[in-house]
Amino acid sequence: MSQPPGTAKPMDVRIIVPKRTPHRFYGYGIPGVDVHKLAGRLIVVEGADGSGRSTQIRLLVDWLESCGHSTVQVGLKRSTLVSEELERAQQGNILSRTTLSLFYATDFADQLEHTILPALRAGQMVLADRYIYTLMARDLARGMDERWLQNLYGMALVPDVVFYLHVAPEELVQRAFAKYAALDYWESGMDLGLARDMFDSFLKYQALVAAQFQRLQQLYGFQTIDGQRPVEVVNAELRQRIEALLAGDSTQTG
Amino acid sequence: MTKTFAELGFPGRLIAVEGLDGSGKSTQLYLLKRWLEAQRLKVFFSEWNSSELVKSATSKGKKQALLTPTTFCLIHATDFADRYERHLVPLLRAGYLVLCDRYIFTAFARDIVRGCPPQWVRDIYSFAALPDLTFFFRADLEVSLARILDGRPQLKYFEAGMDLRLSTDPYESFRIFQGRILDQYLAMSEEFGFVLVDANQSIEAQQTVVRSLVAERLDLPSFAHPNLVRYNRAAATR
Numbered sequence: 001m002s003q004p005p006g007t008a009k010p011m012d013v014r015i016i017v018p019k020r021t022p023h024r025f026y027g028y029g030i031p032g033v034d035v036h037k038l039a040g041r042l043i044v045v046e047g048a049d050g051s052g053r054s055t056q057i058r059l060l061v062d063w064l065e066s067c068g069h070s071t072v073q074v075g076l077k078r079s080t081l082v083s084e085e086l087e088r089a090q091q092g093n094i095l096s097r098t099t100l101s102l103f104y105a106t107d108f109a110d111q112l113e114h115t116i117l118p119a120l121r122a123g124q125m126v127l128a129d130r131y132i133y134t135l136m137a138r139d140l141a142r143g144m145d146e147r148w149l150q151n152l153y154g155m156a157l158v159p160d161v162v163f164y165l166h167v168a169p170e171e172l173v174q175r176a177f178a179k180y181a182a183l184d185y186w187e188s189g190m191d192l193g194l195a196r197d198m199f200d201s202f203l204k205y206q207a208l209v210a211a212q213f214q215r216l217q218q219l220y221g222f223q224t225i226d227g228q229r230p231v232e233v234v235n236a237e238l239r240q241r242i243e244a245l246l247a248g249d250s251t252q253t254g
Numbered sequence: 255m256t257k258t259f260a261e262l263g264f265p266g267r268l269i270a271v272e273g274l275d276g277s278g279k280s281t282q283l284y285l286l287k288r289w290l291e292a293q294r295l296k297v298f299f300s301e302w303n304s305s306e307l308v309k310s311a312t313s314k315g316k317k318q319a320l321l322t323p324t325t326f327c328l329i330h331a332t333d334f335a336d337r338y339e340r341h342l343v344p345l346l347r348a349g350y351l352v353l354c355d356r357y358i359f360t361a362f363a364r365d366i367v368r369g370c371p372p373q374w375v376r377d378i379y380s381f382a383a384l385p386d387l388t389f390f391f392r393a394d395l396e397v398s399l400a401r402i403l404d405g406r407p408q409l410k411y412f413e414a415g416m417d418l419r420l421s422t423d424p425y426e427s428f429r430i431f432q433g434r435i436l437d438q439y440l441a442m443s444e445e446f447g448f449v450l451v452d453a454n455q456s457i458e459a460q461q462t463v464v465r466s467l468v469a470e471r472l473d474l475p476s477f478a479h480p481n482l483v484r485y486n487r488a489a490a491t492r
Contacts, residue, residue: 028371031323081320082329085311095307096339098381102332103308109324151377155324 015068019248023120027154030113035157040120042157043242044131046213047165048206049187050175051227052234056165057127059235060242064125072119075129079110090186101139105152108132112156120157132156133164133220137212141205142192161245162220163238164213165227169206173199258384259346266296266346267472268383270357272439273391274432275413276401277453278460282391283355285461286468290351295477298345302356305336316412323368326412330361331378338382351477358382359446363438367431368418387471389464390443393453395433403428 023038043060045053061071077083086103089095095103119126132153139149167175176183185191188198189205217224223241227234259268269286273279283299290297303312312329315321321329345352358379365375393401403409403425411417414424415431443450449467451460468474 028374031369031371080318081315081325082311085307089307094340095336098339099332099335102328102335102378106311106325106328106332109322109328110320113322113324114320148377148380151374154374 016243016246018069018246021160021248023160024158025154026156026158027151029157030109030117030155033117038117038120038157039123040125041161041245042116042120042126042128042159043245044128044133044159044162045165045238046130046133046162046222047227048167048169048172048209049184050172050179051165051167052231053129053165055231056235056238057129059231060127060238063235063239064127064242070122070124072115072124072126073129074111074115074126076104076134077107079107080114081110082107097139097142097144101135101144101149101152104135105155108135108153109155116157128159131159131162133162133213133216133222137209137216140212140215141189141208161241162222163241164217164222164224165234166210166224167227169203169210171228172206173202176202255380255383258386260386262383264346264383265349266352267386267477268342268346268352268354268357269468270354270359270385270388271391272356272359272388272448273453274393274395274398274436274439276398277391277393278401278457279389279391279453280355281457282389282451282460282464283353285457286464287353289461289465290353290468290474290477293474294479295474296348296350296479297353297477298341298350299353300337300341300355302354302360303330303333305333308333308336316410319411319417321412321417323365323370323417326368326417327361327365327370327375327378330365334358334361334379335381349477351472354385357385357388359388359439359442359448362442363435366438367415367434384446387468388446388448389451389467390439390448391451391453391460395429395436397454399429399432 018041020039023035023042025033025035029035045057045060047053057073061073064071077086082103086107089100089103116126116128136149136153140146173183176187183198183202187205188202189208190198190201192201192205194204194208195201213222216222225234225237259266271279271283287297287299303309308329312333315325315329342352342354361379362372362375366372409424409428414428416424416427418427418431420430421427439448442448451463453460
């Protein structure tokens with residue numbers, strides 16, 4: 001646990017105990033899991049690379065811990081089981097779309113069963129830096145069957161809340177250059193052959209993915225957050241929404 | 255998918271063998287391959303759980319007992335998808351006879367025994383077309399068990415189904431596990447039109463059944479390697 005930031009008064013020992021809300025899976029779920037024992041909360045932050053996800057999650061962790069909540073973080077390509085192999089596969093760009101999709105699903109399932117579910121059973125706050133929606137949006141942009149994806153990710157737990165940090169592709173490209181002075185192969189959708197040059201491809205691909213996110217929002221009910229505002233402003237909004245969630249305000253949940 | 259490669263208009267044909275460990279199916283498929291190769295036909299052989307990249311993750315998962323029924327299912331599906339998209343489909347497009355030592359039915363049987371939702375598993379594999387011919391080698395459970403247990407006294411954790419906690423004794427666990435898989439195979443035999451081969455017979459008797467059926471169901475000369483035919487002619491006239 002880090003130093004409590006100024007957001008909590010040093011002498012304040014009152015901690016809000018979150019109200020229990022029932023959890024469920026999107027589809028068949030994971031065999032043998034009792035959803036009634038999942039006491040913690042699953043908070044998902046979605047958005048493109050450069051939308052500020054990691055920064056926001058870092059600030060939320062500091063804040064939640066200073067408020068007395070134990071946190072656990074998960075993200076894509078972080079499983080013990082396949083993260084290395086997945087990284088290698090992407091470097092070599094040798095896997096076709098169904099394979100890559102299933103490989104990511106394996107990575108997700110491993111983290112779901114070995115990190116997310118145990119943490120929720122222990123009553124912790126799980127912060128997910130991306131979840132199934134990014135995986136689905138990427139696959140949908142590659143023309144994969146939506147019903148097939150819905151069945152596959154029927155194994156996923158429905159989060160307590162999903163925030164989608166929305167940033168326009170033109171702004172994302174500027175942020176990517178400011179940070180790395182280069183565009184990422186996969187984030188530019190170069191495997192799709194959308195354009196000859198990477199800049200055009202990036203803009204087209206990000207627009208395609210954003211359009212898929214919009215469709216998914218209607219299905220899964222994310223809370224869209226304007227990610228083009230200053231970091232503190234975005235964070236204040238997220239904190240306010242999470243506070244409402246922990247207090248049991250059902251109008252705030254997705 | 256509920257269609258075979260022939261029904262989907264592929265020029266190639268896929269032949270799959272299924273059965274318990276120790277049913278002798280791999281031996282039979284190998285002998286079939288040798289026979290087809292001797293006729294100079296376009297043949298490709300593919301084995302379950304053999305994609306290079308995925309294999310390293312699978313063996314790590316197995317060694318460290320990291321796999322759950324869900325990840326066990328998904329990692330094998332990833333392996334299958336890799337072979338399907340990179341090898342099987344292109345070769346079947348090119349008119350090959352593709353021989354598969356285990357196909358999606360292995361996943362259906364094992365994953366369902368491990369407790370995965372049957373429809374979830376089937377839908378995951380719905381991108382794959384059905385084989386044009388599936389042989390199921392049916393040996394008595396005791397015969398299969400004896401073949402495996404005689405040769406290899408050490409049973410591996412997942413192979414014995416130890417993750418299912420059926421028994422603390424690996425041999426007992428293996429027996430129960432294989433028995434349940436056999437039940438699953440038999441339950442889907444009719445639905446997928448398995449050709450049942452009595453695997454208690456001699457190797458030669460089984461191979462006779464396999465070769466006659468392949469010759470009867472497929473127009474074998476049409477799978478000749480065109481380049482090879484041309485090459486052989488050229489060599490003969492030289």
